[in-house]
Amino acid sequence: MSKSLSAYSVENKKEKTEKHIMVVWVDNESGVLTRVAGLFSGRGYNIETLAVAQVDDAKHISRITITTEGTNSVVDQIKAQLLKLIPVHKVASFQINNKSILRELALVKIIGNKKNLEKAKKICNSFKTEYLDTTKSSFIVELNSTRSEIDRLIKELKPYGVASIARTGPLIMSKGSEITQINKGKIL
């Protein structure tokens, strides 16, 4: 096959794609999540996880945390595009390394007979889980940990009747005294 000759950008020098976590501070107004999510879908970026909540009640600022995958230049472009959205105040992108704290919350419900529940509990006890609800035929545990740790718990529990899983997706925060400064620039 002949080499692709494109009038558009063809990625032939393949840059490495990596997981990045984007944190976006936005005005908590109607439609803002659609603007952010629409930017990702419209420009072909992918959203792997998404967590949102208001973090400043007085100023109505929400913090959105998005896991995405892309090359460094794609992440730079996402950042620049996000900053162009009017309700966006600032944007930070993190790589997953030891410079920041990553946490995710998972709830797992197990339904099964006594034997299976016991085996499942044994597994849960080897993690830093907390039991939130226990009945004769079921229990719910919470695990607040890293993504890979949660993955591992779920994988190990699988044979014993995992009936429901809820995960928040990761939250991230930089270690030490560093915080994300306003980086919007002053151009609308």
Place this chain on the structure above:
Amino acid sequence: MTQQLTGAQIVFKVLEDHNVEYIFGYPGGAVLPLYDELIHHKKIKHILVRHEQGAGHAAEGYARSSGKPGVVIVTSGPGATNMVTALTDAYMDSIPLVCISGQVPTHLIGTDAFQECDTTGITRPCTKHNWLVKDIKDLPLILHKAFHIATSGRPGPVLVDIPKDVQFQKTKYIKKEQAIKIFPKTDVKIEENEIQKIAELIFKAKKPIIYSGGGVINSGEKACQLTQEFAKITGFPITSTLQGLGAYPGDDNQFLGMLGMHGTYEANNAMHDCDLMINIGARFDDRITGKIDKFSPKSKKIHIDIDPSSINKIIKVDHAVVGDVGKVLNKLISVLNKKYPNFKKSNKASISKWWEQINKWREKDSLFFEQGNKILKPQYAIKRLYELTKNRDTFITTEVGQHQMWAAQYYKFRKPKRWMTSGGLGTMGFGLPAAIGVQLANPGKLVVDIAGEASILMNMQELSTAVQYRLPIKIFIINNQYMGMVRQWQELLHDKNYSQSYTEALPDFVKLAEAYGAVGIRATNPDELDEKIKEMIDSPKPVIFDCIVEQNENCFPMIPSGKAHNEMILGPSEKKDNKITKEGKVLV
């Protein structure tokens, strides 16, 4: 108690505060309160279009030729959806528009009410920002903000969706001066360090080129003057994108013509071979770059742009300055003058070899065509139109297709804001309504829509608007009876399978003009062309000029899909050995 105004009154108060002269619109149930209010505001003239898309493009034409934002009012549902193409067009080409749409009353939102649609949802990806105003208290500030956002930074369209009940409700008005205080300032600090480095590169360059774009024109008259000054100081060759035409005089010797897919041989080769590229207000669009990994391989690249997301989006650059083009150029020129006072003289010698090379490329005469004595060549028709109108201040709009590219190639613009074309979106049907907006902004001036016979039918109804408001626009149809650009691609890329590109059953354009109350003129051969064009120019009425041209003419030169700047097809005899690859065919 302070005076309370209704939502409808507030809308017009804001328009007055922002010195709006014209609104382009079309009434309907959800905007009737606004239309009631219209009569009380004599300074604002409403232009009744025949289709909301026409209102949008007319507002774009107005904005592009006046430098002021275009304002549109449409009703809910179909009124709003008809605006989507124009909003997208304005978004792609960075044109400031403020669109006010009516919405069903707030208590009916979400109930699939008559003529309800999710207008802010639909227009979110094609506006800079949009608002659904559910609370009357928010309306004054949102409207001021709408104007602010549309016109600041990189301009673009915004939309304010106002439910009918909100148009009736009352609140306190906020004046523009008060509102503006709350908005963030739009000035950025220009990176002095980068400017110094750029000045050094400019000083050292042996094969430089200036590549200027629509950002120069958007920045304003001053930026255009500074671009000219910059070119004069440096003696560098300058090329322009489609949207940038007119920022630098098209008939000046330093100007290499347009670059890109249908750009000149000299412009594209200079882009390819240069050692320093200075991009001023352009965005490395794919019509410009051709094949990315063969794009100007030997050059250092500088990018000046107001939009940070344009930097390194497509082409990685060596130095970038984010800021208003005019302000950056101002700084750059003063640094150059201080740092290298004798630059102007010394520089001539150091780039003289480069100019020799450029002049060799020029000798290829890539815009050459042969006009026989029978059938009119489209290029000839546009060239004659140029010659016969160049001594007056003429404004050109276009539709989309071959005629558009020929207009860009053969019509030479000497001033900014004289050229209005749909570049980013490539919207057939743009030119006629745009001409209406241009004529309103420039009364007494000659406004010509260079059109194709297929495109013109897409918003033909707007001729009725032109007649109603006595706007003597001229529609110059390059009638090749084909969707010529489609036919050309089919010839070059699809084994001459001319599927659905012949424009069958065309109307008699002369009679059509007359039916609308306009004037129809037809030219069929070179002998009568000049005389007929003069007749068109002299007519005080709107004119459709049906210019019957060669059907199979192709637009050259051309960088075919998937090729690099130095792999252009110059003319019909050349294209055999420049075969387009399978992958190239996939591209548009």
